[in-house]
Amino acid sequence: MTTARDHLSKADTVMIAAVEAGVPMLVEARNLVVGFHSMIRKKLADDLEPWIEAARRSLVASFANGIVRDHAAVRAAITEPWSNGQATPPDGTSTRGTPTP
Numbered sequence: 001m002t003t004a005r006d007h008l009s010k011a012d013t014v015m016i017a018a019v020e021a022g023v024p025m026l027v028e029a030r031n032l033v034v035g036f037h038s039m040i041r042k043k044l045a046d047d048l049e050p051w052i053e054a055a056r057r058s059l060v061a062s063f064a065n066g067i068v069r070d071h072a073a074v075r076a077a078i079t080e081p082w083s084n085g086q087a088t089p090p091d092g093t094s095t096r097g098t099p100t101p
Contacts, residue, residue, distance in 0.1 A: 025058065025059050026059065028058050028059070029058055029059040029060050032051070032054060032055050032058055032060050033060065035047075035051060036051060036055075039051060039078065040077065040078060043078055043079065044078070045075060045078045045079045048067075048074065048075060048078065051064075052064050052067055052068060055067075056068075
């Protein structure tokens with residue numbers, strides 16, 4: 001349900017449309033998940049509280065409750081700079097433990 005329609009077969013598109021029509025709560029849950037991902041990626045910390053309120057009334061309520069329990073860490077993840085731990089030194093040298101010839 002999160003795959004772009006143009007990446008799905010016609011049969012999959014029809015099936016997803018039927019599921020979405022029959023279970024609108026799944027559409028809402030998908031939209032909330034997509035919104036959370038976007039909020040993190042775009043660092044939109046002001047959207048966190050409204051997102052939590054909406055999510056707590058949906059199929060992703062358990063996830064939202066986990067966010068509430070870890071609120072400080074989630075807010076920090078949105079607002080603070082972070083790294084994947086794979087820094088590239090400015091001189092282009094290797095950061096691996098093995099020497100390069």
